[in-house]
Amino acid sequence: MSGRITTLCTAFGVVIAAVGLYLPYKNEVNAALYQREFLTGKWSTDAEYIINSGDLGLDKPQSIMTIQLFVDEDGSIDGEFISEGLCDAMPLTWNITFNSGSPSLINFIFARKFQIRQLVNGAMDKSPVVATLKLVDEDHKHNSIVFDVVNDSTGTLPKQITLAKNLPKFEENYKYLQGYCANSTEKMYEKMMPEIRKLNKG
Template identity: 60%
Template sequence: MSARIVSICTVISLLIGVATFYFQFRNDMYENLYQKKFLTGKWSNDADLIINSKDLGLNNNEPLVTIQMNVDDDGSIDGEIISEGLCDGMPLTWSITFNGESPTFKNFVFARKFQVRQLVDGAMDKSPVVATLKLIEEDRKHKSLTFEVVDDPARMLPKKFTVAKDLPKFEENYKYLQEYCADSTLEFFKKRAIERKNTMHNPNPS
């Protein structure tokens, strides 16, 4: 009888051990897949004040870009991206999102893709994708990411750019880009007003 109890206890202990290993393994896998702690935050590419900017892969010749990312519980990403090119290309709004679907295990092999969307009719989730980016390099040591732009019909973004996390001039850069976007919108409406005025004065140009 005691031998049977010992056998049952051994089996139970084995099952508990297997379950513990499985859940730990699963949690580690999803942590590496979702990268919630690493990706969530403020990213930009202004190398000013960074003495080892080359280690981060930053290049001051690249157009200024800021990205804010938040990784949801399912690993999907909701965020915002802003640059002069995006604002000039979409002057009616500078509510421009940076989104990524929940990653799968294939993303351990294939690069993860992100979509840039513009706010249309008060909806973001169903708004049109204006550009698609592919994450081609991660440097966890220096907290930097390199993206390749794989689809950008309006050519609003550089073909490739690198951003790093929590750079000292992020807030200054973000404020500058917000103001630039506001000016871009104002210039757009001024230009349209002039065009309408010219059309009214010259309804049938020869």
């Protein structure tokens, strides 16, 4: 019993010491965790017009993908992820979010995870997760990031995705994907209409 008490006291002492070290540097630690300025913005995969695409990690073939991120006050992230594959897999609506909860000190060691969700019944936070990614690399010099795909129920995402911030073709790519997603929804309804008409006749 005394050994267990000693262990508990030691663990408690470590926690107290860690908190004591954390509090004086709370703002600096949170800034390093949240990375508000770095992560907030428009990210994409199309490096056309970029002469040093290799420095950004965008010198390998990738489909067009766009991500918009906004880091909240608590460090959590709200965003949007669009690609042709995701829109084809989820044509009911192309309101596809890309979110991450508020990070903790453990994220200095373990990669931060992000979830892709699609709006269902007007409740995004309660919508099922269709894919999980983890942020495995950040290049602050070249404004690029790398995600590993942990799981993907849509089967449309590659194993790894590299994106860079504020690329010249972002707006053009975003507009293209919006149109593509709208067509995916339209095609879905076109396929459904014959069945709906049959049901109405019956």
